[in-house]
Amino acid sequence: METAQQEVLTEQEASSGIELTGSAALLEGLLVEGVDTIFGYPGGAIMPIYDALYDYKEKLNHILVRHEQGGIHAGQGYARTSGKVGVVFATSGPGATNLVTGLADAQIDSTPLVCITGQVFAHLLGTDAFQEIDVINITAPVTKWNYQVTDATEIPEILAKAFYIARSGRPGPVLIDITKNAQIQKFNFQGYKPCNHIRSYRPKPIVRKEYIEQAAELINAAKKPFVLWGQGVLLGSAEQEFRTFIEKTGIPSAWTILGAGAIESDHELNVGMLGMHGNYGPNVLTNECDVLIAIGMRFDDRVTGRLDKYAKQAKVIHLDIDPAEIDKNVQTTVPVWGDCKETLPILTELCEAKQHTEWLEKFRSYQKEEQTQLITNELFPTSEELTMGEVIQILNEITKGEAVMVTDVGQHQMVTCRYAKFNKTRSNVTSGGLGTMGFALPAAIGAKYGAPDRTVFAIIGDGGVQMTIQELGTIMQFGVDVKIIVLNNQFLGMVRQWQELFNERRYSFVDITSPNFVKVAEAYGIPGTSVSKREDLRTAIESMLNTQGSFFLEVMVTKENNVFPMVPQGCSVSEIRLK
Amino acid sequence: MSIMSDQNQKETTPEKQEYNITVYTENQIGLLSRIAIIFTRRKINIDSLNTSPSEIESIHRFNIVINETEDVVRKVTRQIEKQVEVLKVYYHTNEDVIWQEMALYKVPTDTIAEKALVERLLRENGARAVLIRKDYTVFETTGHRSETDSLIAALQPFGLIEFVRSARIAIIKDSDGFNRKLREFERIEPGQEPVENEYLNDRDKVFSM
Numbered sequence: 001m002e003t004a005q006q007e008v009l010t011e012q013e014a015s016s017g018i019e020l021t022g023s024a025a026l027l028e029g030l031l032v033e034g035v036d037t038i039f040g041y042p043g044g045a046i047m048p049i050y051d052a053l054y055d056y057k058e059k060l061n062h063i064l065v066r067h068e069q070g071g072i073h074a075g076q077g078y079a080r081t082s083g084k085v086g087v088v089f090a091t092s093g094p095g096a097t098n099l100v101t102g103l104a105d106a107q108i109d110s111t112p113l114v115c116i117t118g119q120v121f122a123h124l125l126g127t128d129a130f131q132e133i134d135v136i137n138i139t140a141p142v143t144k145w146n147y148q149v150t151d152a153t154e155i156p157e158i159l160a161k162a163f164y165i166a167r168s169g170r171p172g173p174v175l176i177d178i179t180k181n182a183q184i185q186k187f188n189f190q191g192y193k194p195c196n197h198i199r200s201y202r203p204k205p206i207v208r209k210e211y212i213e214q215a216a217e218l219i220n221a222a223k224k225p226f227v228l229w230g231q232g233v234l235l236g237s238a239e240q241e242f243r244t245f246i247e248k249t250g251i252p253s254a255w256t257i258l259g260a261g262a263i264e265s266d267h268e269l270n271v272g273m274l275g276m277h278g279n280y281g282p283n284v285l286t287n288e289c290d291v292l293i294a295i296g297m298r299f300d301d302r303v304t305g306r307l308d309k310y311a312k313q314a315k316v317i318h319l320d321i322d323p324a325e326i327d328k329n330v331q332t333t334v335p336v337w338g339d340c341k342e343t344l345p346i347l348t349e350l351c352e353a354k355q356h357t358e359w360l361e362k363f364r365s366y367q368k369e370e371q372t373q374l375i376t377n378e379l380f381p382t383s384e385e386l387t388m389g390e391v392i393q394i395l396n397e398i399t400k401g402e403a404v405m406v407t408d409v410g411q412h413q414m415v416t417c418r419y420a421k422f423n424k425t426r427s428n429v430t431s432g433g434l435g436t437m438g439f440a441l442p443a444a445i446g447a448k449y450g451a452p453d454r455t456v457f458a459i460i461g462d463g464g465v466q467m468t469i470q471e472l473g474t475i476m477q478f479g480v481d482v483k484i485i486v487l488n489n490q491f492l493g494m495v496r497q498w499q500e501l502f503n504e505r506r507y508s509f510v511d512i513t514s515p516n517f518v519k520v521a522e523a524y525g526i527p528g529t530s531v532s533k534r535e536d537l538r539t540a541i542e543s544m545l546n547t548q549g550s551f552f553l554e555v556m557v558t559k560e561n562n563v564f565p566m567v568p569q570g571c572s573v574s575e576i577r578l579k
Numbered sequence: 580m581s582i583m584s585d586q587n588q589k590e591t592t593p594e595k596q597e598y599n600i601t602v603y604t605e606n607q608i609g610l611l612s613r614i615a616i617i618f619t620r621r622k623i624n625i626d627s628l629n630t631s632p633s634e635i636e637s638i639h640r641f642n643i644v645i646n647e648t649e650d651v652v653r654k655v656t657r658q659i660e661k662q663v664e665v666l667k668v669y670y671h672t673n674e675d676v677i678w679q680e681m682a683l684y685k686v687p688t689d690t691i692a693e694k695a696l697v698e699r700l701l702r703e704n705g706a707r708a709v710l711i712r713k714d715y716t717v718f719e720t721t722g723h724r725s726e727t728d729s730l731i732a733a734l735q736p737f738g739l740i741e742f743v744r745s746a747r748i749a750i751i752k753d754s755d756g757f758n759r760k761l762r763e764f765e766r767i768e769p770g771q772e773p774v775e776n777e778y779l780n781d782r783d784k785v786f787s788m
Contacts, residue, residue, distance in 0.1 A: 324660070
């Protein structure tokens with residue numbers, strides 16, 4: 001995006017300026033920022049922008065979603081697969097409040113977005129006008145930055161700031177609220193200059209080499225070093241730097257679900273997934289390693305379990321771009337502040353080339369135990385009913401880990417993250433921090449626009465798909481090629497699992513009925529099928545992949561299957577249960 | 580490994596006490612709200628909040644007082660510093676700052692006239708009359724919380740009509756002001772001079788980017 005800035009004005013126009021409305025200036029700015037796709041929904045207070053958009057149809061591809069929440073999740077999906085800033089339009093009032101869930105999701109998962117909301121005329125602010133809502137205050141806790149524009153002349157500068165803030169440092173969502181008068185107002189547009197500095201904002205902390213030297217000293221002396229990596233590696237485009245680091249130092253490495261794919265699943269140093277439903281070895285051995293190296297991750301409670309029993313024996317090195325993450329949850333021995341794309345090469349240079357064969361072997365033996373006790377049964381079941389895991393296993397065999405997996409929230413999400421092969425970066429799009437059910441279907445639409453050459457699967461539970469099922473309309477209208485797989489266990493499965501394990505099987509309101517999904521899909525002109533027998537599964541998946549365009553596959557799976565391993569809430573990571 | 584051990588061992592004071600948080604910011608609508616919600620989200624009561632200009636034109640200064648443990652205060656200050664329009668945040672205990680609060684007291688004039696005791700009381704407390712009318716007199720005093728508080732208690736029996744106290748303002752004892760730091764912020768590329776990294780040299784004392 002930084003490289004693709006196009007000159008939209010002639011030299012003469014840029015020097016003397018041209019008369020433009022605020023709306024047109026906004027769209028000119030989007031073009032300079034390299035925006036090609038907008039997800040949005042019109043309404044009264046944003047009509048002038050939509051009117052201007054009519055003249056930009058050839059340059060800006062606007063995707064009309066079916067609900068503003070769908071719009072922002074699509075923006076997130078787009079940002080996550082493309083690495084660019086997602087752009088979302090919504091109107092004032094309910095249009096704006098419908099963005100809140102997606103903003104919160106993007107804020108906690110550090111996804112760069114620029115959302116534009118319309119607002120009532122400036123003279124009506126505070127009068128309880130039709131569709132007026134205080135969107136700046138409502139969204140303050142869930143945006144990296146927000147701003148209300150009441151004068152068109154502010155638009156170029158504010159939009160430039162918005163893009164700069166959204167994508168720099170630790171990325172995040174930004175919202176600009178533009179009153180209707182500012183959209184209509186004409187002013188002398190002097191061209192659009194992207195922003196690269198804000199006095200009060202330091203996106204990257206200064207790299208201090210002496211701390212990297214201390215980190216290297218610890219790593220070189222370590223007998224049982226262990227790397228945890230997160231989305232920071234992807235956000236910093238530091239996949240290669242990360243690979244070089246672990247390959248030189250020979251350190252076993254485990255990932256958070258948002259970090260998945262930075263190195264391929266079958267890499268010999270990739271020891272698996274962290275957290276509540278992560279792999280056995282990485283969880284247990286967190287409490288046995290002597291040096292813990294956290295790279296671009298934030299020690300979420302779903303990763304750490306009980307904090308006072310988390311890696312207490314280890315020296316902790318924490319590499320992060322956000323100073324507020326250092327010492328937030330886990331006390332570090334050595335903080336390494338900075339963009340890991342810059343800090344990792346310095347660290348790698350100072351580290352000795354090593355192999356930790358014996359230590360790595362320990363991970364392998366836990367892996368074997370998990371495989372025999374649990375994974376084999378999940379991926380190659382002998383029971384009559386289908387499991388979620390075997391669906392993912394077949395996808396792995398067919399796609400060879402090349403596809404984008406967009407997941408919702410719940411059991412299917414954990415199963416997909418655990419078992420899907422991710423052989424490319426930016427392949428796992430999921431709602432991590434916020435746990436937003438209803439995320440997957442719209443996010444998959446955006447993911448496809450962000451990575452048009454890749455196969456995109458939306459893997460969703462029967463609960464989550466019903467939260468944003470209206471986005472089938474978007475898929476229909478724009479012919480979005482998304483392969484939808486609903487893993488239907490006829491329950492709100494994760495809540496049911498907790499009720500089974502911790503509430504004496506008191507299944508309180510987790511029994512959910514679904515419509516005939518195949519007929520629903522058919523009504524939207526999307527071909528589909530439902531399978532419940534093993535002998536039909538592979539054929540169904542193959543025919544889904546052979547179908548041009550979107551496809552809806554429902555797989556009826558065992559009703560009361562549980563996701564294991566599991567670190568029960570309030571327990572230490574080393575108390576992880578295999579059953 | 581001795582380089583690490585001293586930092587590792589440093590324990591922060593676990594007890595709650597008053598901390599003075601000083602925030603240097605741009606002047607922007609909505610920033611007060613963004614800063615306030617950082618506290619409310621964590622269910623932290625703001626004991627006092629003052630906004631004022633600083634020694635530099637266009638730079639504003641917040642003085643916030645909360646009663647919390649140092650660990651909480653440090654984490655909160657880092658969250659405040661993440662706000663785009665915030666330039667810098669410091670926190671200090673009461674020992675490290677010079678602080679004052681101002682109070683106004685409205686007392687019936689006849690009581691003061693009749694009772695010499697009251698006037699003496701006010702004078703002893705460094706109070707000064709800012710308005711004298713037939714019916715009431717307004718006194719002003721400046722000092723620490725305990726001083727303005729004790730004067731309320733003392734005046735209560737004499738028919739104190741109205742009382743108000745300002746937010747706390749505090750000057751940091753060992754601060755050189757903000758001018759030098761601001762010049763660093765105004766450079767597009769951060770300099771090699773690690774002026775914004777005091778925290779790394781003295782992790783427990785100052786937070787910084």
